[in-house]
Amino acid sequence: MRALHRLVTRLLNLSTRRRGDERLREEIESHIAAQTDENIRAGMSPVEARRRACLKFGAVEAVRENYHAENGLPFVENLLLDVRYALRVLRKSPAFTLVAIVTLMLGIGANVVVFGVLNAVMLHSLDVSDPSSLYQVRHRQWTQGKLLTTSYPTFEDLRRRNKTFSGMAAIYAYSDTSMNWRRTVTSVHGDEVSGNYFDLLGAQPALGRFFHAADEHGPGSAPYIVLSDSLWRTAFHADPDVVGTTVEIKKHPFTVLGVASPQFQGTERFVWPDYWLPMANEQQVQGYDFLHGRAQITVTVIGRLKPGVTQRQATDDLNKIGAQLANEYPQTDDGQPLRLVHPGLYADEGDVIREFLWSVTALALLVLAAACANLASLFAARASDRSRELALRVALGSSRRRLVRQLLTEAVLVSLAGGGAGLVAAYLLLGVLSRTAPFAGSLTVHVDARVYLVGLVLTLTSALLFGMLPARQAWQSSPLQMMKGAHPQSTHLGRFALRDLLLGVQIAICMLLVTASLVAVRGMTRALHTPLGFQPQGAMLVSLDFSQVEQEDDLALEKAKAIIEAMREVPGVTAVGAVSRTPMTGGMHGIPVFPPGTAEFKLNNSVLAPYVFTMSPGYLEAAGTRLLGGRDVSWQDTTETPYVAIVNQTFARRMWGETPAIGQRFLLQRNLMEVVGVAEDGKYHDMQESSQPVVYLPLSQSYSEPVFVVRSPRAPIEMSAALQHTLSGIEPDLPIAVRSWSDTLSGELFPARAATVALGVMGLLAAMLVVTGIFGMAAYNVSRRMKELGIRVALGARRTQVMSAAVGRPMVLLGAGSLLGLLAGIFASRLLQQIVYQANPSDPAVVGGAVLTMALLGIAASAIPARQALAVDPSSLMKEE
Amino acid sequence: MKQKKDVQQGTLALMLLKTLDVLGPLHGYGIARRIEQISGYLLSVNQGTLYPVLLRLEQEGAIASEWGPSENNRRARFYRLTRAGHTLLGAEKRDWEQTAAIIARFFDVKAGDLG
Numbered sequence: 001m002r003a004l005h006r007l008v009t010r011l012l013n014l015s016t017r018r019r020g021d022e023r024l025r026e027e028i029e030s031h032i033a034a035q036t037d038e039n040i041r042a043g044m045s046p047v048e049a050r051r052r053a054c055l056k057f058g059a060v061e062a063v064r065e066n067y068h069a070e071n072g073l074p075f076v077e078n079l080l081l082d083v084r085y086a087l088r089v090l091r092k093s094p095a096f097t098l099v100a101i102v103t104l105m106l107g108i109g110a111n112v113v114v115f116g117v118l119n120a121v122m123l124h125s126l127d128v129s130d131p132s133s134l135y136q137v138r139h140r141q142w143t144q145g146k147l148l149t150t151s152y153p154t155f156e157d158l159r160r161r162n163k164t165f166s167g168m169a170a171i172y173a174y175s176d177t178s179m180n181w182r183r184t185v186t187s188v189h190g191d192e193v194s195g196n197y198f199d200l201l202g203a204q205p206a207l208g209r210f211f212h213a214a215d216e217h218g219p220g221s222a223p224y225i226v227l228s229d230s231l232w233r234t235a236f237h238a239d240p241d242v243v244g245t246t247v248e249i250k251k252h253p254f255t256v257l258g259v260a261s262p263q264f265q266g267t268e269r270f271v272w273p274d275y276w277l278p279m280a281n282e283q284q285v286q287g288y289d290f291l292h293g294r295a296q297i298t299v300t301v302i303g304r305l306k307p308g309v310t311q312r313q314a315t316d317d318l319n320k321i322g323a324q325l326a327n328e329y330p331q332t333d334d335g336q337p338l339r340l341v342h343p344g345l346y347a348d349e350g351d352v353i354r355e356f357l358w359s360v361t362a363l364a365l366l367v368l369a370a371a372c373a374n375l376a377s378l379f380a381a382r383a384s385d386r387s388r389e390l391a392l393r394v395a396l397g398s399s400r401r402r403l404v405r406q407l408l409t410e411a412v413l414v415s416l417a418g419g420g421a422g423l424v425a426a427y428l429l430l431g432v433l434s435r436t437a438p439f440a441g442s443l444t445v446h447v448d449a450r451v452y453l454v455g456l457v458l459t460l461t462s463a464l465l466f467g468m469l470p471a472r473q474a475w476q477s478s479p480l481q482m483m484k485g486a487h488p489q490s491t492h493l494g495r496f497a498l499r500d501l502l503l504g505v506q507i508a509i510c511m512l513l514v515t516a517s518l519v520a521v522r523g524m525t526r527a528l529h530t531p532l533g534f535q536p537q538g539a540m541l542v543s544l545d546f547s548q549v550e551q552e553d554d555l556a557l558e559k560a561k562a563i564i565e566a567m568r569e570v571p572g573v574t575a576v577g578a579v580s581r582t583p584m585t586g587g588m589h590g591i592p593v594f595p596p597g598t599a600e601f602k603l604n605n606s607v608l609a610p611y612v613f614t615m616s617p618g619y620l621e622a623a624g625t626r627l628l629g630g631r632d633v634s635w636q637d638t639t640e641t642p643y644v645a646i647v648n649q650t651f652a653r654r655m656w657g658e659t660p661a662i663g664q665r666f667l668l669q670r671n672l673m674e675v676v677g678v679a680e681d682g683k684y685h686d687m688q689e690s691s692q693p694v695v696y697l698p699l700s701q702s703y704s705e706p707v708f709v710v711r712s713p714r715a716p717i718e719m720s721a722a723l724q725h726t727l728s729g730i731e732p733d734l735p736i737a738v739r740s741w742s743d744t745l746s747g748e749l750f751p752a753r754a755a756t757v758a759l760g761v762m763g764l765l766a767a768m769l770v771v772t773g774i775f776g777m778a779a780y781n782v783s784r785r786m787k788e789l790g791i792r793v794a795l796g797a798r799r800t801q802v803m804s805a806a807v808g809r810p811m812v813l814l815g816a817g818s819l820l821g822l823l824a825g826i827f828a829s830r831l832l833q834q835i836v837y838q839a840n841p842s843d844p845a846v847v848g849g850a851v852l853t854m855a856l857l858g859i860a861a862s863a864i865p866a867r868q869a870l871a872v873d874p875s876s877l878m879k880e881e
Numbered sequence: 882m883k884q885k886k887d888v889q890q891g892t893l894a895l896m897l898l899k900t901l902d903v904l905g906p907l908h909g910y911g912i913a914r915r916i917e918q919i920s921g922y923l924l925s926v927n928q929g930t931l932y933p934v935l936l937r938l939e940q941e942g943a944i945a946s947e948w949g950p951s952e953n954n955r956r957a958r959f960y961r962l963t964r965a966g967h968t969l970l971g972a973e974k975r976d977w978e979q980t981a982a983i984i985a986r987f988f989d990v991k992a993g994d995l996g
Contacts (some may be wrong), residue, residue, distance in 0.1 A: 006940040027932060030957045035911040035928075037953060058927025064931040070940070118969070490963055 024067050026349075032057055077520075082409040086588055089410060094384065097414065099772060104418025104462065105425060106765050107371035112426035112455045114364040114758075117433070118357045119450055126343070127263040129202025130304070135311070135340040136267075137301040137318065138404040151294045152279070154325060155194075155301050156334060161321045164314040168303035169201075170194040170279060173271065177285050179235070180248040186235045187543070187737060190275035192264055192282050195222065200304055201267070207232075208243035208258025211278055211778060222278040225254040229262040231274040249277075249285055267302060267343040294329055294590075302343055334785060354451050363516060363762050366509050368462060370766060373506040374773045376466035377499045379411060381780045383470030386475075404471040411467025412460070419459030423452065469498070499777070500809065504817045506773045507734045507854075510766035511821020515850045517763020519825075522846060533682010534583060535624025536741035540716045541582060542567075542708040542723060543737045557703050559730070561635060564616055564708070566726050572714040577619025578706035579678050584745060585682045592696070593655075594667040610651055610693035611684050612668070620646075620679055622709040630677030633698035645676040645702055651693035668695060709741070716740045767857055774814060774861035778807045782865040784833055788873065794874035806869030807862040814858040893934050895977060896920075901944060901962045906971060908949075908957035909935065931961045943969045 032053045039049030057063075090097045128134060137149050137158070148156070152170065159168040172192040179186050191197075205693050206229065216222040225247060227236065236242045246253040254277060278744040279299075282291065290298040305314055318338045325333040383390070390403055427447050544563070560578055567576045590609025598605055617634050620627050628649065645668070652661035652675070664675045673695075681691050699706060712719055720738040727736060779823035782789070789802055797805075893916075900915045901907060907915070912935075913928040938944045943966035951957040962970070 005942050006937070009940040024932065026956070027958050028929070029910070030951070031910045031913070031928065031954050033955055034908075034951065034953075034957070056928055060929065063929035063932055066930070067936060070933045070936045493973035808893075 017753065021064075024064060028057070028060060028063070049397050052324050054433055054451030057134035059192045078405075079409075082406050083413065085406065086410040086413050090413065093382075096378065099776075100378060100414045101418045101421060103371045103769065103772060104415055104459075105421040106768070107368040108419045108455060108462070109425040109429070110422075110761065110765060111219045111361075111364045111368055111458055112423055112451060113429050113433075114357075115454050116426065116430045116447055116451050118361055119448070120381060121269060122354060126267060126269070127203075127261075127265070128267070131342070133200070133305045133307075134267075134343065135303055135314070136343040137303065138339050138341050139336050146860075149301055149338075150299060151296055152291045152299055153294045155299050157325055158301065158318060158321055159303075161324070162303075162314075162317050164306060164309045165303040166306045166315040166434040167196055167200040169197040170299035170301055171197070171267065172279065172282070172299055173266070173268065173273065175273075175277070175282075177249050177284060179275075181245075184235070186231075188231065188235075188274040189227075189275035190277070192279045192285065193276055194279050197276065198226075200302070201262045201264075204261060205258035205259040207240060210258055210276075216278050216280040219280055219283060220278045223252060223254045224257045224278060224281075225249075226257055226272050226276040227259045228265070228270065228272065228276075229260055242752070252281075252285075254281075294333060296591075298589075301717060311369050313395055317340055351655050357429050360762075362756050363513060363759070366513060367762055368458065368771070370506045370509040370513075370769045370773075372462045372465040373502045373509070374460075374769050374776070375414075376469040376503045376771070377506075379407075379466055379470045380473060380502075381776070383473050384405060391654075392723070400475055405473055408467045409461070411470075412463040415459050415466075419462075423455045426451075426455070464480075469502075502815060503773055503777050503810070504813050504820070507770060507814055507817025508820040508824060510770045510773075511818045511850060512824045513759075513766035514763050514770075514824060515825035515846060517559065517759040517766075518846045518849045518853070519843070520756045520759035520763075522843065526802045530687060531680075532583070533625055533680055533684075536745050538713060539622065539624065539709055539711045539741045540719060541739050541741050541744060542710055543739075544708070544727070554703075556705070557700060560616065560706055563719045563727060564613060564618065564729055567710055567723060570712075570719070570722050570726050572722075572818065573710055573713045573721070575618060575711040576708065576715075577622035578616040578708045579619045579623070580595060580614035580699075580704040580706055580871055582623075582707060582709070582741070582744075583613075583682065584686060591668065596665045597670060598667055607666075608651065608654060608693050610647075610695045612695050612697060614697045614699050614702055614706070616699045616706065619709060624702065625682060626680045627694050628678045628680055629660075630675070632677060633696070633700075635700055637698040638700050643671045643673045644676045644698060645673040646696040647675050647682045648679050648694040650691040651695060652678050654693055663680075668697075673697075695748055710738075731844065749848050767853065768853065771815075771861040774810045774858055775864065777813075778810045778862040778865035779868075781809065782806050782869045789869055789872045790874040793872050799870060802869055802872070803866055807866045810862055811858060814854065820850065822847065825850070893930070894938060895970075895973050897931070897934060897938065898943065898966060898973065901960060902967070902970055906949075906959045906961035907987065908951055908959050910951075910957070910958070938966070941969075942966075 003771060010515045029048060032050070035053035036046070036058060037051045038048060039052050042049075044052065054060075095852070103837075128136070143371060155168070155170045159165075162168070170193065170799065174189075175192045176189045177187075179188050195211055195213040195216040198205075199212055203210065205226070210226055216226060229244070232238060232242065241258050243258060244256065246255055248254070260276070266276075277285065279291065290296055297858070303314075315338065319342075322333070322336065322338055393403060394400065430447055564578060567573060589611075590613050592606035593608045593610060594606050615633065617632050620632060627646070633644060633646060647655075647661060655661070655666065657665055661675050661678050666673055666675075677720050679694075682694075683689060684692050684694055710719065710723070714722075716738045720736070723738065724736055785805070789805060792805065896916050896919075897912060900912050900919075903912070905916060909931055910928075913931055935944070937944075939946055939960075942963060944960050945963050946958050946960045948956055949959045
């Protein structure tokens with residue numbers, strides 16, 4: 001308590017120092033006067049009396065010093081002095097200070113942005129209770145993108161038989177429909193979940209209530225819906241009275257039970273559902289029942305472990321049940337081994353995302369390291385320019401510790417300014433990122449305390465990193481040598497070698513980054529030119545909301561046919577087709593195919609599990625998918641005629657090898673299909689997938705609600721009106737949505753785009769660092785050696801010799817550093833391949849590009865110093881001295 | 882070296898507090914004189930060293946000070962013990978007596994007593 005009291009007083013005294021001084025002076029005066037009076041009374045002469053009094057009092061200066069030490073905080077006072085001096089020094093060379101601050105701002109800003117995303121994606125757990133015990137069930141085999149794992153009945157079996165989970169819930173996250181509320185139709189997507197979903201996750205509603213397991217009593221018994229916060233705000237105008245009202249989905253009324261809290265966004269970080277509804281009522285929304293078939297894989301299973309149960313025990317438990325089920329249902333359950341992962345990042349893609357983020361973090365740290373190397377050599381050069389001043393201070397009695405502290409103070413000030421600017425820039429950038437959400441779904445990036453802390457730590461660490469070098473230099477310098485004005489470079493070769501090393505390291509790091517960014521750009525270009533097997537450019541997707549029209553499949557088919565015919569007549573339309581689902585829209589799973597004559601439809605007997613698309617005649621043309629042989633499907637293929645199918649090349653090759661596929665047969669969904677055509681391969685689920693087998697069935701033989709593909713050079717907005725007009729003749733008031741196909745695919749290209757932007761920015765920063773590094777070194781060299789260069793010119797040196805003396809060393813370093821960086825880039829190829837697919841850093845174009853970039857940068861950076869060196873005028877230089 | 886100074890300072894503070902306790906409000910010179918008298922001029926401290934100690938005690942809240950006229954009508958700063966100072970004095974006194982008693986016991990012990 002007393003110590004605290006004292007600290008507060010001392011802090012206050014920092015500002016009121018003068019008054020303390022005054023008081024002491026007065027007290028001393030009065031003290032000595034009193035003693036003098038007494039001495040006089042004792043019989044001394046006034047002069048003698050005062051002398052004795054002073055002697056008795058002691059050394060006034062020593063007392064005053066002690067008094068100050070007690071009164072203020074000398075450490076803080078010295079620090080303030082250092083800061084004030086450092087500010088003055090930095091203000092004297094504004095260009096240097098600015099360059100240093102901007103360099104750090106970029107380095108630290110890049111790191112903070114990367115860490116901010118990393119923090120949001122990986123370090124924050126999902127907003128559910130006890131996220132660490134929540135797992136998602138996966139097949140053991142590593143797969144990309146596919147979230148669905150089992151059939152609904154298998155899920156029920158797992159839930160009932162396991163002994164290791166306190167609860168299990170099923171999710172179908174591909175629910176897509178339109179919702180009619182007060183005559184407004186909104187197109188929405190969401191999750192269909194088992195009744196215990198919310199209770200399992202431990203989520204609490206913001207309004208109303210959630211549904212529970214007790215609310216469902218078999219199929220169709222729970223017509224309830226829970227809205228997400230964002231849907232409630234956008235489509236329901238944040239109306240609190242919405243709870244208890246009904247919305248219509250596919251003509252079925254669903255009661256709005258409640259609204260989720262803004263933080264609760266389901267179990268996937270990037271895909272936020274608009275709504276949740278009980279799986280029991282799935283048929284009303286999806287139009288088909290998948291609660292009973294064991295053959296179709298339709299749900300994602302999540303579960304919460306009982307306390308004390310390990311992941312291993314739970315996996316073993318599940319696999320035991322899997323084996324039992326394979327015994328009991330040999331036709332459908334194949335007993336594939338299962339494993340558990342934490343949900344949130346598209347299941348297995350989490351590994352890719354995590355590695356990507358760590359890799360980018362590593363690259364960002366490299367940028368900062370290069371920036372620090374750059375600043376270290378800049379500061380060291382400055383310190384040696386100031387060596388005379390520093391030597392003078394040592395000679396005048398300043399302690400070396402004090403000098404080092406002074407230099408470190410300058411470094412910390414610069415890095416605080418840079419770090420502060422970097423944080424602000426990062427904050428703004430993260431804000432923009434959060435708002436525009438270029439992610440495939442949504443993700444909010446909060447700048448929280450952790451991010452600020454990382455920014456601060458990075459700032460101080462870099463200050464120490466680049467401040468230590470000049471400090472070391474000052475520590476070792478001998479005042480005598482400095483005062484003599486000896487050329488430091490002749491006496492301290494070692495220091496300059498260290499600076500060369502720093503520049504070399506910096507160039508190597510930058511080369512690595514430039515290589516990485518070139519690799520990314522090339523990967524992206526390739527990704528953009530990957531044959532998709534369809535041409536999204538110049539085509540649009542037209543969705544019609546048939547849910548407003550009650551109809552049988554046959555009628556719907558007729559209507560679809562009529563709509564296609566009508567669309568074809570719209571001016572500017574070159575091709576029209578309809579398909580059950582366009583490629584790369586997720587939620588796809590293979591459907592087993594059996595050879596003709598199969599009696600037992602066991603999964604083990606199936607030969608392939610292709611994706612199945614249902615399409616109208618003309619779809620392939622409209623989509624831009626080439627038909628390589630045979631014929632297109634036609635409206636004449638009906639349920640009365642033999643079942644036909646078009647397969648892709650992969651399907652044909654894997655089924656029949658070199659034998660022509662047309663005319664071959666196979667069994668799909670127990671129907672015998674005859675292959676009538678072969679279409680080209682493409683991408684169906686995601687960009688990275690390997691060639692997948694695909695079967696196209698005619699819409700007229702197995703109807704499912706289609707989306708229309710319209711190819712036209714006209715803009716989607718124009719087309720929308722034209723189509724609306726045309727369709728009103730067939731089906732008035734049918735809601736219609738027209739989107740450009742390319743736009744809907746942008747999410748698919750997001751990983752490649754993000755990687756390219758991230759690496760491109762890093763590469764750009766690296767390139768800037770190379771320029772400043774080489775420029776700094778060359779310019780410094782030239783300015784230090786002006787006199788020598790002048791003498792050389794006077795003695796008749798040729799221009800090339802002057803040039804090599806001026807910028808030779810940076811150029812050699814550039815070459816050596818680049819070579820090192822290039823080698824590092826080739827060795828780091830594994831890392832780069834994680835980030836961008838189709839990346840190959842030993843690609844001749846990349847290597848060539850990187851070398852060329854570095855050479856150009858080097859030339860650009862040393863051009864000005866070289867010109868300066870060439871322009872040396874010996875006579876004026878001589879006159880100066 | 883430093884430790885020795887600390888001990889001295891601590892002792893000086895104690896003397897100072899006791900002086901103020903006995904004599905009531907007093908200025909720096911008065912305190913210095915009093916300490917000299919009591920110690921029988923055996924303690925040779927520069928009078929100036931009092932002031933930093935006075936300042937520290939004041940910062941700690943043990944004493945308070947204000948300007949006032951001295952006996953021969955000079956302006957002088959008068960120090961007085963605060964309530965916290967009284968408590969502190971009591972505690973310091975007990976500490977000191979305890980230390981002194983322990984040390985005294987060590988000096989009293991003769992070789993025979995250990996037998």
